[in-house]
Amino acid sequence: MPLKSSPPSRFGLAKGDPKIGIPKSDPPKPDIEALAASVDRVGKIQLLIVGLLTLALVAIPLYLWRRPRSDDNAPPIPRPVAVDTAAAATADTAAPTTPDAGASGISLSDITVLSCHDRGTRKTAPGDCDRLSAIETALAAAIVKKADCVPTSATGGTIQYVADVGFARSRNKIAVLAPRDGRTLKNAKLASACALAVKKELASTPLDIPHAHERYKIAVTANYAGR
Known part of the structure; x- marks a missing residue:
């Protein structure tokens, strides 16, 4: 008795046929050289930032220490005071002197x-x-x-x-x-x-x-x- 073939499914496959899966595409392989270059750039940027911070930490205190002092804290210049010549002569006379x-x-x-x-x-x-x-x-x-x-x-x-x-x-x-x-x-x-x-x-x-x-x-x- 002849075998009856199964009617084709709506996907074009006959019933009883083994299921045919759609082949999956392989994920893209990472670009090792690009990744290494990116890491190298990040490392250089970090080193540059560290260098700038170190330079700032050294330069700023050095500048504050060596900068010219403000004249606001300088002692005031004494004004000339009138001298009482009579009092000075009396003080000189009263001061002990060696004979x-x-x-x-x-x-x-x-x-x-x-x-x-x-x-x-x-x-x-x-x-x-x-x-x-x-x-x-x-x-x-x-x-x-x-x-x-x-x-x-x-x-x-x-x-x-x-x-x-x-x-x-x-x-x-x-x-x-x-x-x-x-x-x-x-x-x-x-x-x-x-x-x-x-x-x-x-x-x-x-x-x-x-x-x-x-x-x-x-x-x-x-x-x-x-x-």
């Missing part, structure tokens, strides 16, 4: 620091000692002021005055000596009297001055020649 050594008939050598030290065995070289300028000035002024301790009738000579300054001492903070080996004046009593007069003159000298050590010895030689 002129030449006018007193004596001459003084340079003042030197013989020693400075503290408690203990540690010693400081004289060249490393700090200077007590206020006491040195007071010592020279006292010697000149008491120049009449050597009368004009006496034989001339020199006296070395050594001021022993002890900041840690409770009494006799400034002692004045006239050592024998430092003078040519033959009259020992006269030299001792001069040292005592200079010491009394220095008794009121304030010692609230900067100093690095507890004790100092300061020396100056007075020449009474030609008296």
Whole structure:
């Protein structure tokens, strides 16, 4: 008995025929070179942005630091002030002055620091000692002021005055000596009297001055020649 063929379907395929699927097209393959170029461009842009930010972070503070300062914060220029000449003359007259050594008939050598030290065995070289300028000035002024301790009738000579300054001492903070080996004046009593007069003159000298050590010895030689 002959086989009957199935009528064709509306899609043109007969019933019983195997289904024929529509072939799917393959997805497009990515362009590797274009993708790499795109990534490279993004990386360069990021590096450029980072470089610009770094440059800004360095340049801006440097500019702010080196830029000229505004004159608004500058101190005002002082205006000239009228000076009272009479008051200035009075102040100059009242200011303490060191007596002129030449006018007193004596001459003084340079003042030197013989020693400075503290408690203990540690010693400081004289060249490393700090200077007590206020006491040195007071010592020279006292010697000149008491120049009449050597009368004009006496034989001339020199006296070395050594001021022993002890900041840690409770009494006799400034002692004045006239050592024998430092003078040519033959009259020992006269030299001792001069040292005592200079010491009394220095008794009121304030010692609230900067100093690095507890004790100092300061020396100056007075020449009474030609008296």
